[in-house]
Amino acid sequence: MKAFEYASPRTEAEVVQLLSAEPGKTEILAGGTDLVGLMKKMIVTPDRVVNIMDVPTLKSIDEMPDGSVSIGAAVTLDDILAHPYLDLYPAIKQAIRGISSMQLQAQGTLGGEVCQRPRCWFYRNGDGLLGEGVASGANEFHAILGNSGRAKFVNSSRIAPALIALDAQLRVLGPDVESEQFVPLAGFFRSPQREGQREHVLAANQFVTHIILPPIEGRTCATYEVRHGEGPDYPLAAAAAALRLDGFGIVHDANVVLGQVAPMPWISQEASSVLRGRKVDAALAEAAGEAAVSRATPLSQNAYKVQLAKVAVKRAILLAAGFETGGF
Numbered sequence: 001m002k003a004f005e006y007a008s009p010r011t012e013a014e015v016v017q018l019l020s021a022e023p024g025k026t027e028i029l030a031g032g033t034d035l036v037g038l039m040k041k042m043i044v045t046p047d048r049v050v051n052i053m054d055v056p057t058l059k060s061i062d063e064m065p066d067g068s069v070s071i072g073a074a075v076t077l078d079d080i081l082a083h084p085y086l087d088l089y090p091a092i093k094q095a096i097r098g099i100s101s102m103q104l105q106a107q108g109t110l111g112g113e114v115c116q117r118p119r120c121w122f123y124r125n126g127d128g129l130l131g132e133g134v135a136s137g138a139n140e141f142h143a144i145l146g147n148s149g150r151a152k153f154v155n156s157s158r159i160a161p162a163l164i165a166l167d168a169q170l171r172v173l174g175p176d177v178e179s180e181q182f183v184p185l186a187g188f189f190r191s192p193q194r195e196g197q198r199e200h201v202l203a204a205n206q207f208v209t210h211i212i213l214p215p216i217e218g219r220t221c222a223t224y225e226v227r228h229g230e231g232p233d234y235p236l237a238a239a240a241a242a243l244r245l246d247g248f249g250i251v252h253d254a255n256v257v258l259g260q261v262a263p264m265p266w267i268s269q270e271a272s273s274v275l276r277g278r279k280v281d282a283a284l285a286e287a288a289g290e291a292a293v294s295r296a297t298p299l300s301q302n303a304y305k306v307q308l309a310k311v312a313v314k315r316a317i318l319l320a321a322g323f324e325t326g327g328f
């Protein structure tokens with residue numbers, strides 16, 4: 001590991017002051033379950049690490065008078081699971097339970113989960129994030145959607161699809177303490193165009209302070225993951241759905257977001273269009289799944305993910321609408 005300076009500020013303002021405008025010079029440290037491994041392998045080599053776990057304002061979950069909820073970026077995944085108000089947002093708790101690791105859930109934070117770096121094994125082995133070798137190499141876990149550019153990795157966050165489906169916003173601070181922005185999570189991720197560019201829109205001297213969920217207001221939601229097994233490993237494909245149904249089961253509004261299939265959480269307008277104005281049943285959910293993958297362009301070894309993504313969308317919709325989904 002490269003030697004680095006360690007800072008442990010107590011306020012959001014101090015965090016911002018410690019961040020460099022130059023990419024790669026400083027890194028935010030939350031639970032460290034992703035960052036420390038990357039530093040040990042010299043894939044990430046900051047001069048300064050800024051620990052945000054001692055900033056009290058980043059560690060609370062606050063219910064707002066309008067029914068929205070603000071979750072500090074340094075809140076652990078376990079604290080989210082334990083919070084009764086967040087039972088109103090089952091898609092989030094389902095995604096966290098999918099991690100299936102007591103250690104990662106106790107140590108990992110919501111901000112870190114959303115901002116974690118891709119699990120792409122080319123990247124993790126030091127070959128860069130946008131390497132030429134992916135298109136013809138071992139790409140069975142890579143993207144099937146949004147992969148026409150240089151980026152062919154998948155965004156690894158399990159929780160981001162649910163947060164996007166629920167119209168979450170991020171509170172972002174920096175480059176100075178007066179510069180507060182509220183950014184829809186739907187617009188936060190991007191597909192990098194060149195090596196060194198991050199997978200999100202934050203400047204190097206900005207960080208996420210809070211994740212804000214709007215009031216649930218009669219919406220239902222669910223996450224469904226297709227996984228190898230029950231252990232702590234990433235899903236092969238996942239989807240989150242948030243639906244507003246009327247008393248007859250007709251869909252008024254639908255957000256469908258796929259995970260683990262594209263360089264960013266993949267918002268499927270196609271699936272939402274299929275659902276809107278119709279009554280949810282297995283056939284409709286299946287049609288939405290078909291629509292969600294209609295633009296898939298699998299790589300040489302990952303065509304199997306198209307079917308898995310379709311199943312994930314179908315089952316997320318059925319779960320959100322209150323159906324049992326059964327086995328495969």
Ligand SMILES: Cc1cc2nc3c(=O)[nH]c(=O)nc-3n(C[C@H](O)[C@H](O)[C@H](O)COP(=O)(O)OP(=O)(O)OC[C@H]3O[C@@H](n4cnc5c(N)ncnc54)[C@H](O)[C@@H]3O)c2cc1C
Pocket residue numbers: 027028029030031032033034035036037052073074098099104107108109110111112113114115116117156157158206207208209232233234
């Ligand atoms: C063996 C192993 C298995 C894993 N398995 C899974 C898994 O199955 N599913 C899964 O989802 N994850 C998994 N992870 C990944 C990771 O541990 C979790 O996603 C965790 O939630 C990351 O949170 P953290 O607080 O530890 O992040 P950190 O490691 O502290 O940070 C992760 C990244 O986000 C940045 N960051 C953190 N907080 C902020 C912020 N507030 N603003 C801006 N940037 C920020 C950091 O600079 C860093 O780049 C695994 C990790 C390991 C080591």
